[in-house]
Amino acid sequence: MSQVADIQIPLEPFKNENQTIGVVTYDSDQHFKLKVVNKTFFSKVIRIEVPGRDISNLNNPLKMRFKLNKPDDNVSCQFYIEKGSVTDGFWSTAGCLTNKTSDDVVECSCDHMTPFAVLLADVKNIDGPHWEILSYISYVGCGLSAFFSACTVLSFIFSSNARAEVSNSIHVSLSAALFLLNLSFMFSEWAATLTVNEVCVFIAVMIHYSLLCSFTWMAIEAMHLYLLLIRVFNIHIRHYMVKLSLIGWGVPAVIAGGLLSASNIYGMQETALSDTNTRNQFCWIKERAVLYGVNISYFSIIFMFNLGILVTVSRQIFKLRRVGRRHNKMPIWKDTGTVLGLMCLQGTTWGLIFFSSGYINYPILYLFCILNSMQGFYIFVWMCASARKNRAQAPNSKSKSTQDTSK
Structure with missing residues (x-):
């Protein structure tokens, strides 16, 4: 498996469109350290953007499988919510599901409410x-x-x-x-x-x-x-x-x-x-x-x-x-x-x-x-x-x- 992440992007938002998707990997989490309190990063940081569009409420979730830097049971998938600038924001687990597929691999995807x-x-x-x-x-x-x-x-x-x-x-x-x-x-x-x-x-x-x-x-x-x-x-x-x-x-x-x-x-x-x-x-x-x-x-x-x-x-x-x-x-x-x-x-x-x-x-x-x-x-x-x-x-x-x- 890649040391970065295996990414599965759903096709529904891009049907009948030619759209550029930007994927950026940060080797260091220092870019986000301003709002991180008592948190430890166990994988690379992935940034996915579609220029000019805000992709949300997907029927089929965006999935990413991360390789952990070190094994740990207490991990969670989170995304960064920006407010005004990249450094003015916070990390959230809302809409993110965490699934450990093995000791050193975690799959992240969005979730739904429970009946x-x-x-x-x-x-x-x-x-x-x-x-x-x-x-x-x-x-x-x-x-x-x-x-x-x-x-x-x-x-x-x-x-x-x-x-x-x-x-x-x-x-x-x-x-x-x-x-x-x-x-x-x-x-x-x-x-x-x-x-x-x-x-x-x-x-x-x-x-x-x-x-x-x-x-x-x-x-x-x-x-x-x-x-x-x-x-x-x-x-x-x-x-x-x-x-x-x-x-x-x-x-x-x-x-x-x-x-x-x-x-x-x-x-x-x-x-x-x-x-x-x-x-x-x-x-x-x-x-x-x-x-x-x-x-x-x-x-x-x-x-x-x-x-x-x-x-x-x-x-x-x-x-x-x-x-x-x-x-x-x-x-x-x-x-x-x-x-x-x-x-x-x-x-x-x-x-x-x-x-x-x-x-x-x-x-x-x-x-x-x-x-x-x-x-x-x-x-x-x-x-x-x-x-x-x-x-x-x-x-x-x-x-x-x-x-x-x-x-």
Whole structure:
């Protein structure tokens, strides 16, 4: 291999054009030393320019394979952003992917955002255009979900009426878990570009822990719903919320902590798109056996439990509707809305991932990213609707809920 770099320049920007491309190699990095702080250069510095044009947002990435001056595991591909002059700028990893192909060779290319479905699905065979669309859907959905999850938690903290209801405490715990999941997920690609591997490991652990917490609180939602609607009368459980919190936050901590104690489970994960040579990096579980053996198994048990309770509760709701229909007091759209809301609270829509096992089903992946990345928003709407309904019924009824005798 060349001591400088092997460069692959995409042809798309230059179709039907005669264009000069300038490639300059700097044997010394002194040219850029002004803005370099605590950085070490492990290869030559390459400058690629097209006179009169700013080449960016390439569908197929510009790729360069560098020969390292000396072997090192903590290397990253970076480019120099000029401000006014060459010496007035800074180095950035934005849009750069680092792939060590051997001990002394590193391949640099641009990257894309990561779809939300990578948390449970193996999406290595997805096409580039679909990957990019799913990525935007995931990031927008996660951003909205994180914002509204935070609103749910804050409204709960500052509302004494909301804190008085155990059901609201469970909803808020699920919202808090989703907030951590969405927030940490949005940092997964950024952390993968850093040279400090511990940051990527921390983000990967946070994503996994908050994902397991979300699943656990979904199961708690289902269990509480069963106690509330099926076994209605006077259930007293001592220190009810304390026990639920130990399960909801403690069990995932034991699982994630156990995996963290094992070596090389969390860190930078890489996937390649099917129609290009683009390789995308993000922080997640590196071992596929752990991904399927822990995540899929854990979710499968919770999914079957929640689905059974959802069917039982739905039958009860529609049975009550048949009774109420005699008096024309129960419109069907309200019952349907209630069931859809319960599906959201119990995470039933995460079960869509079973329909993408072993092959790529684009409609399912789009539904998965849309429905699940915005789950925090749906819970916020549910709680607002429930609060409005409770205010309307407050003068005439007394709430029936599992009592926490620790108060």
